[in-house]
Amino acid sequence: MAGGQDDSSVRVALRIRPQLAREKMAGCHICTSVTPGEPQVFLGKDKAFSYDHVLDMDSQQGELYEHCTQKLVEGCFEGYNATVLAYGQTGSGKTYSMGTGFELSSTEEELGIIPRAVAHLFRGCEERRAAAAQQGRPVPEFKINAQSWRWGTIPNDHSK
Numbered sequence: 567m568a569g570g571q572d573d574s575s576v577r578v579a580l581r582i583r584p585q586l587a588r589e590k591m592a593g594c595h596i597c598t599s600v601t602p603g604e605p606q607v608f609l610g611k612d613k614a615f616s617y618d619h620v621l622d623m624d625s626q627q628g629e630l631y632e633h634c635t636q637k638l639v640e641g642c643f644e645g646y647n648a649t650v651l652a653y654g655q656t657g658s659g660k661t662y663s664m665g666t667g668f669e670l671s672s673t674e675e676e677l678g679i680i681p682r683a684v685a686h687l688f689r690g691c692e693e694r695r696a697a698a699a700q701q702g703r704p705v706p707e708f709k710i711n712a713q714s715w716r717w718g719t720i721p722n723d724h725s726k
């Protein structure tokens with residue numbers, strides 16, 4: 567990033583997923599190493615890449631949410647817009663991280679970004695309403711709209 571992170575409203579976090587069972591069985595090597603205390607990853611020995619945040623293989627879903635999304639959802643109560651998107655090759659962990667593979671998450675810890683953000687948003691509305699009522703202020707009203715689509719459901723979308 568040319569101007570340093572404070573000059574840009576775009577933040578990029580890298581998440582490295584753990585090896586899958588079949589990758590372990592195939593004897594695949596781990597070629598990434600995260601520099602302790604730095605948002606930097608080495609590919610092999612000498613190719614270093616820096617991001618705003620790096621989550622290594624042992625990172626938990628809650629940690630991802632705290633570092634990458636929590637402040638954005640709080641910000642929307644202050645009137646700021648935010649977009650979170652997952653980018654990466656097939657199998658890299660986008661669905662897992664975003665939390666849209668609901669059938670896969672059996673525990674609360676495994677919930678990804680979207681269900682956490684939705685819960686956070688509704689909780690945030692309730693907290694603000696309760697605080698206003700308690701302090702005798704007019705209780706604010708919130709309106710939440712949601713839309714959803716999948717690749718393949720848009721007319722003329724040939725990406726899948």
Ligand SMILES: Nc1ncnc2c1ncn2[C@@H]1O[C@H](COP(=O)(O)OP(=O)(O)O)[C@@H](O)[C@H]1O
Pocket residue numbers: 582583584586654655656657658659660661662663670
């Ligand atoms: N952080 C993670 N911890 C454990 N398993 C993961 C993690 N990220 C991805 N996986 C697993 O890796 C596989 C591929 O992930 P997936 O989210 O489907 O990738 P994508 O959506 O990018 O194609 C899935 O079996 C998923 O459960």
Ligand SMILES: [Mg+2]
Pocket residue numbers: 660661662
């Ligand atoms: Mg996916």
